Amino acid sequence: MAADGGGEPDHLAGERATAQFDVDGMKVAWAGSRHAVEVADRMARLVASDPVFRKDTRTMLSRKELFKDTLKKAAHAWKRIVELRLTEEEANLLRLYVDQPGYVDLHWGMFVPAIKGQGTEEQQKKWLPMAYKFQIIGCYAQTELGHGSNVQGLETTATFDPSTDEFVMHSPTLTSSKWWPGGLGKASTHAVVYARLITEGKDYGIHGFIVQLRSLDDHSPLPGVTLGDIGGKFGSGAYNSMDNGVLRFDHVRIPRDQMLMRLSQVTREGKYVHSDVPKQLLYGTMVYVRQTIVADASKALSRAVCIAVRYSAIRKQFGSQDGGPETQVLNYKTQQSRLFPLLASAYAYRFVGQWLKWLYTDVNQKLEAKDYSTLPEAHACTAGLKSVTTSATADAIEECRKLCGGHGYLNSSGLPELFAVYVPACTYEGDNVVLLLQVARFLMKTVSQVAAGKQPVGTIAYMGNIQHLMQCKSAVNTAEDWLNPAAIKEVFEARALRMAVNCAQNISKAPSQEEGWCCTSSSVISNMKAWVLL
Amino acid sequence: MAADGGGEPDHLAGERATAQFDVDGMKVAWAGSRHAVEVADRMARLVASDPVFRKDTRTMLSRKELFKDTLKKAAHAWKRIVELRLTEEEANLLRLYVDQPGYVDLHWGMFVPAIKGQGTEEQQKKWLPMAYKFQIIGCYAQTELGHGSNVQGLETTATFDPSTDEFVMHSPTLTSSKWWPGGLGKASTHAVVYARLITEGKDYGIHGFIVQLRSLDDHSPLPGVTLGDIGGKFGSGAYNSMDNGVLRFDHVRIPRDQMLMRLSQVTREGKYVHSDVPKQLLYGTMVYVRQTIVADASKALSRAVCIAVRYSAIRKQFGSQDGGPETQVLNYKTQQSRLFPLLASAYAYRFVGQWLKWLYTDVNQKLEAKDYSTLPEAHACTAGLKSVTTSATADAIEECRKLCGGHGYLNSSGLPELFAVYVPACTYEGDNVVLLLQVARFLMKTVSQVAAGKQPVGTIAYMGNIQHLMQCKSAVNTAEDWLNPAAIKEVFEARALRMAVNCAQNISKAPSQEEGWCCTSSSVISNMKAWVLL
Ligand SMILES: Cc1cc2nc3c(=O)[nH]c(=O)nc-3n(C[C@H](O)[C@H](O)[C@H](O)COP(=O)(O)OP(=O)(O)OC[C@H]3O[C@@H](n4cnc5c(N)ncnc54)[C@H](O)[C@@H]3O)c2cc1C
Ligand SMILES: Cc1cc2nc3c(=O)[nH]c(=O)nc-3n(C[C@H](O)[C@H](O)[C@H](O)COP(=O)(O)OP(=O)(O)OC[C@H]3O[C@@H](n4cnc5c(N)ncnc54)[C@H](O)[C@@H]3O)c2cc1C
Known part of the structure; x- marks a missing residue:
């Protein structure tokens, strides 16, 4: 706002000039590769420069107009994909930037994968070509x-x-x-x-x-x-x-x-x-879908954080005692303590998403080799991550909205729509609480298996270290010690394991299994969160 | 949903039959008096039975249609108020139940009070009659x-x-x-x-x-x-x-x-x-406005909780091992641990709102008598309560929405609109973070005054007990001890005071006042929350 006021310094340029990291290198780390940066950039520009894809009037359309607009955009996207002979990677990015939920999402994201995953080869041959050509x-x-x-x-x-x-x-x-x-x-x-x-x-x-x-x-x-x-x-x-x-x-x-x-x-x-096809094969698809959900959380969150950070840099309020310029709200510690953890989370989810892509490949290779040993852990891990990242992202978008004061309540800020379109991710593909309860069941099972001497795998391998973790004292003595990742990791591991063991004991003390479950399920959920944070 | 499925028991009636408190007595406690129950009931029925006031199509109207609908409702409400010669109490309730933000809210809620509070008698005589008649x-x-x-x-x-x-x-x-x-x-x-x-x-x-x-x-x-x-x-x-x-x-x-x-x-x-009118007189108005905001928080929250509780009683999911009926989701401990604290908060805010009404009268009487001693405390107290109750209510409405699973995402559940219309209360009448920072400044001042031997008043009178509270050990030894309100109160008081003193010490240690403020402002906010909870 103030930037238009005439004579105002360009606060965004000022903030950017003080960046202390390699911006270009970060772009590559974010996108995954130099090639990915280039493709994403090209597709984003393709969408931004095409008037059919404009988004600025979207919140003003009636439901019917909006639906027609979606049909038009979907058809136009398809036309562009064919005309420009886009690769699958490019086509997916183009659809991502068109950024308007529509039937094509379910067609490509659920209908086609369901036939691929659950249909016989014959069925795939019959139905997929028609689906690919939108017949x-x-x-x-x-x-x-x-x-x-x-x-x-x-x-x-x-x-x-x-x-x-x-x-x-x-x-x-x-x-x-x-x-x-x-x-x-x-x-x-x-x-x-x-x-x-x-x-x-x-x-x-x-x-x-x-x-x-x-x-x-x-x-x-x-x-x-x-x-x-x-x-x-x-x-x-x-x-x-x-x-x-x-x-x-x-x-x-x-x-x-x-x-x-x-x-x-x-x-x-x-x-x-x-048939002799093992039903575990289906889990591969689930890991895939959840991996995309975690990646999407990072995308949604990074948009919201981007708007809130830029607004906070430009918005000035209070702090001028002697008639000088007011303070950029970005410089208030309260604003920072609300905003910066969300910024960090956007990066964290991005990198977790990339790791989940690896996990998906790993799971699939093991499935091909009929090795199902890591499946329950991969399943629990993706369920937990889906739940935690989508809940946190929904809350974070809303916090970003509030961080923009009154302006965040206007549709023109982009934030109300971003929240409303994102928040059902907490409910679909598994209600977040129901998912955490599944994870909890898995963890309780693991605790009893560890007690029986079985070695846990994957992200919960640390539980095998139970003797040490149940008794160790944190190695942190000074503030600097927190800069040591190993120390942080140990603290998280010890906390998660102790909570899990504590829950398991409470459950075994309860009059009946079922009741024990009910009574501790809420605390198991906090446990989950601790665990997923690893 | 399931209730329409034929042959389903009436779960709401079942739940109601097991209530262990005096429902009628609770209605009176909620409304404030038997008379208030009666008026509220009558006005609610007046609105519900009048087709002009229907709300069910509201989310489907275009912006222009919606605005026209608001004008129509406002005019019709005015007509009914005049025709039925409603009292001010009745008229306010009628407008409350019409429940559609519109220019009349600002006319009655801000324009008229501003002239009353800041205009001379002459100005009031000139402008108020025209405003009262909507000229x-x-x-x-x-x-x-x-x-x-x-x-x-x-x-x-x-x-x-x-x-x-x-x-x-x-x-x-x-x-x-x-x-x-x-x-x-x-x-x-x-x-x-x-x-x-x-x-x-x-x-x-x-x-x-x-x-x-x-x-x-x-x-x-x-x-x-x-x-x-x-x-x-x-x-x-x-x-x-x-x-x-x-x-x-x-x-x-x-x-x-x-x-x-x-x-x-x-x-x-x-x-x-x-003029010789002291400017402190204006604060009376502010206490009044914030009192209504806290009361409104309770109203909004109670609506959301009501929808979520009823849905949870009717919704059944899982839990049928032997082909019998599924479990009402209300009976899951996770659902309860999310829902019941919100239900309790709705009541708590209601009673705090009633107490604030008393505070407003008290402040006004003291102002008349030119006693300004309790003003800073009343001001800080209402600012803190405005901030804490509106933030918690906004979050709670969204939680209620999630508690209704997919159905909560449909406009027909009422919850999306309830959230969207409520949430700016966190921003207007004082941004919630900015307000908490004001409260924090007040608290830090109080700590230094207490240290200098001055006796604090009102809700922070407990700070006078500083010697005891800084050293006392909680009297709680068994779970039953928590049922003793005095024990709980002491714990809260001790926590709040110790946090305040701790903050004050950190501030005094910082290189400059201003920097000290910035560095501790976030933790002061947690402090605030502890204090307001008293
Ligand atoms: C629905 C709605 C209705 C409204 N109706 C009216 C009306 O009828 N009349 C009217 O005059 N106004 C109205 N307003 C405006 C409202 O009063 C302002 O939006 C409100 O005062 C917040 O100011 P802001 O938007 O400038 O936020 P900002 O002050 O710009 O806040 C932006 C961010 O900066 C932070 N911040 C600001 N100052 C500080 C500080 N000193 N320390 C730390 N952090 C800080 C805030 O916490 C926030 O995160 C309305 C607003 C809304 C949303
Ligand atoms: C925008 C959107 C798009 C969707 N798209 C599709 C689609 O394309 N295809 C499709 O088939 N479906 C779709 N869905 C449906 C979605 O998958 C369901 O809404 C979701 O599975 C949640 O189920 P539910 O709504 O029945 O919630 P419920 O299961 O009724 O949940 C209600 C409440 O009960 C709690 N609860 C339920 N079970 C338990 C338990 N065992 N223990 C403790 N608490 C419990 C939940 O936590 C929640 O608080 C979509 C939903 C939305 C919102």
């Missing part, structure tokens, strides 16, 4: 009105009818209505639908099915399919560009071969059989 | 683009011209544009404008002026006045019903007697003189 648009229909976290409780049924070699998809109750899938409300022609597989009168639990929802001729819902948009969501702009939808089936029939059959099949006769 | 609509124009927290830094000038007996209102810089005042963008005809008073070539600092902005004939801006709306704000619906505005003056002339002259005047000749 069909897919979404991911798992959550129902009545069940989100508890996937095993889903009520939609897929009952095999051997007389026609078909599954009958049906929504038996109101609560069985599919509710939330992005892209379902208006755009999708197809969905991967999760439903209870019933054959020969027996319920085999939740399985995935490819179901066509709308006509490929006129996009109208097929007979027996009821569809709609579930309405407005948090914020203006934000996630309202997405057509999250509701879906009900009234005895809709699909061919048997549209069950995703990589792990298990129903035969022509209606027999349920497992 | 004029007023707003409160203090904040500028460049200055919010630092009111002394405002740049708008009001220069006295003795040749015409007028003040010339002017916006000399871009940053001097008034920015934020509610009701300014579209509705107001008048404003109380805060500007630097300049007479005889000397700058006498910030004073209030009544300025007409728009024609009473056709509502067009008067010559020299530039007006506009500052654009969309956080959320859909929410605070977007308010026409927060921007205002610039190009040498606009107003009669001298439109300066608010209760505390100081400019004479016909241009002399600046103080």
